[in-house]
Amino acid sequence: MNEIHPNIEELVDYMHGELSPERDAAVHAHLASCSSCSQMRDSEVSLTELLRAHANAEERDLPPSVIAGIRNAVARPMRPAWSPLHLLLRPAVAVGAAAAVAAIVYFGNPAWHAGPPLTRIEAAYYFDNHTALNATTPFSHEPAMPVELTSDSSAGEQPGNEPR
Amino acid sequence: MNRASLFLAPLLVAATLTLASANSSRGAVDTLLYEAMSAPSTVSYTGVVQFVRIGSRHAEASVYRVEHRAPDLTRRTYTAPSAISGDAVVSRGDVTFSIDPKRRRVVEARNDALDDRAAWRENYALMRQNYRAVEQGAESFDGRPTVDVLLINKYSHRPALLVCIDRESKIVLDQQEFGTDGSLVSDLRFEAVRYTPAIPSGDFNLPKEYPVVPGPTFAEPSEDPERVARSAGFAAREPRSLPDGFEAVEGNIVELKGVRTLHVLYSDGIRTVSLFENSRPTILDMTQLEPEPLNIGGRNGEYAEDGATSLLSWSDGTLHYALVSDLQISDLRRIATAIAP
Numbered sequence: 001m002n003e004i005h006p007n008i009e010e011l012v013d014y015m016h017g018e019l020s021p022e023r024d025a026a027v028h029a030h031l032a033s034c035s036s037c038s039q040m041r042d043s044e045v046s047l048t049e050l051l052r053a054h055a056n057a058e059e060r061d062l063p064p065s066v067i068a069g070i071r072n073a074v075a076r077p078m079r080p081a082w083s084p085l086h087l088l089l090r091p092a093v094a095v096g097a098a099a100a101v102a103a104i105v106y107f108g109n110p111a112w113h114a115g116p117p118l119t120r121i122e123a124a125y126y127f128d129n130h131t132a133l134n135a136t137t138p139f140s141h142e143p144a145m146p147v148e149l150t151s152d153s154s155a156g157e158q159p160g161n162e163p164r
Numbered sequence: 165m166n167r168a169s170l171f172l173a174p175l176l177v178a179a180t181l182t183l184a185s186a187n188s189s190r191g192a193v194d195t196l197l198y199e200a201m202s203a204p205s206t207v208s209y210t211g212v213v214q215f216v217r218i219g220s221r222h223a224e225a226s227v228y229r230v231e232h233r234a235p236d237l238t239r240r241t242y243t244a245p246s247a248i249s250g251d252a253v254v255s256r257g258d259v260t261f262s263i264d265p266k267r268r269r270v271v272e273a274r275n276d277a278l279d280d281r282a283a284w285r286e287n288y289a290l291m292r293q294n295y296r297a298v299e300q301g302a303e304s305f306d307g308r309p310t311v312d313v314l315l316i317n318k319y320s321h322r323p324a325l326l327v328c329i330d331r332e333s334k335i336v337l338d339q340q341e342f343g344t345d346g347s348l349v350s351d352l353r354f355e356a357v358r359y360t361p362a363i364p365s366g367d368f369n370l371p372k373e374y375p376v377v378p379g380p381t382f383a384e385p386s387e388d389p390e391r392v393a394r395s396a397g398f399a400a401r402e403p404r405s406l407p408d409g410f411e412a413v414e415g416n417i418v419e420l421k422g423v424r425t426l427h428v429l430y431s432d433g434i435r436t437v438s439l440f441e442n443s444r445p446t447i448l449d450m451t452q453l454e455p456e457p458l459n460i461g462g463r464n465g466e467y468a469e470d471g472a473t474s475l476l477s478w479s480d481g482t483l484h485y486a487l488v489s490d491l492q493i494s495d496l497r498r499i500a501t502a503i504a505p
Contacts, residue, residue: 122449123468123475125420130438130473130488132275132382133414133429136283137436138201138291139325139339141215141352 193297203334205235211357217472224471270376276384291433294409319408389415396426398443403502437489
């Protein structure tokens with residue numbers, strides 16, 4: 001009799017035929033003569049049967065169309081993930097798609113087909129640039145009050161210009 | 165020496181003396197005006213300034229305490245109008261810091277034109293070319309001995325500017341500007357003046373608890389407006405005629421809300437008018453100014469005033485124009501009509 005008792009992991013591997021032939025033979029011989037290990041094996045088999053029965057009760061067949069799709073996919077040769085983009089690069093598809101996108105953008109924005117957009121410039125920009133260039137005029141006095149303190153606009157939107 | 169020579173000699177001497185006297189007089193008043201314009205760069209002072217600008221429909225006034233340390237450090241602390249009472253502006257050379265306690269921030273602005281000494285001298289020469297300076301004699305202002313100088317337009321013969329100059333410091337204590345019709349346009353009075361170099365540096369400090377945010381920046385203009393106009397990127401137009409004595413003195417290409425705009429300043433040395441042109445479709449927002457429609461050479465335009473400064477805008481279908489000036493609307497309309505194709 002083999003007195004070395006297998007542990008639970010080894011018993012599970014035995015049940016699934018995953019032990020080496022030598023160890024499989026040794027465990028098989030041990031179970032025949034060891035009641036405690038044999039009981040453990042029986043309880044493990046019962047638990048496995050219970051789980052399998054529960055899984056079978058919940059099992060549903062896949063729809064035939066999904067099964068057919070999977071079979072086709074397996075049968076087709078593998079393509080890179082970006083392969084659908086090649087379709088878009090075909091002239092007939094690309095020109096049509098570009099025209100459709102342009103039409104959606106153009107007609108989706110009424111300001112575009114009503115003429116160029118108008119830029120709104122506050123009068124303060126003109127007044128402040130005029131005052132700035134007046135700085136070297138003899139006896140030109142400073143503005144009556146600081147524009148920055150009387151304007152409600154944020155600092156970033158204040159009149160001014162950028163060097164060119 | 166014959167009798168004729170004997171007779172003409174005293175006349176020649178008298179004429180020479182008269183011319184010399186006239187030249188001497190002109191030299192003296194020129195020296196006085198030039199010293200008055202330069203005085204803030206050498207004289208430190210404190211005082212209270214009252215400033216009034218009068219337009220045809222609106223007037224605006226402000227009162228502020230000023231502390232100035234030569235050559236270019238100035239603090240103005242406003243006491244009126246109430247909307248900005250307590251606010252202050254500190255300027256150091258061409259940089260201005262507006263201290264805004266309500267929004268708890270400091271706005272930094274820069275005007276590179278302030279450093280342009282060459283433009284300053286040329287504008288002075290233009291002023292003396294178009295205006296006759298007449299010394300009005302000894303006066304007194306706020307208890308200080310002063311001399312008044314009146315600048316009279318050589319074409320209209322009307323006074324344009326009266327400056328009251330402190331005899332000792334050469335600081336301008338009162339300055340009155342007149343419109344082309346002779347009416348008072350602005351008055352700047354400097355009272356309770358005290359000359360002292362001992363103004364503590366701390367008076368010009370910015371509050372440390374406020375962040376400094378960037379404000380407007382104005383680049384140094386070119387003194388060759390024609391060259392600037394050629395680089396505008398569109399066929400810029402200029403007025404076929406201008407008021408007497410006016411000429412283009414400075415120009416710039418500016419970005420107004422991203423729109424490339426040509427800005428040319430015309431001046432006669434005292435009065436100025438700015439012409440803005442751009443070729444992009446733009447709307448000039450004058451909603452805060454109660455604009456009025458105006459016909460300009462058969463085209464629709466708009467006119468508005470901000471205090472004593474006027475704004476006139478119109479379009480010829482290709483370019484969009486704006487004129488900004490202290491000139492009267494009749495003058496602006498003439499300039500605008502002279503631009504129309």
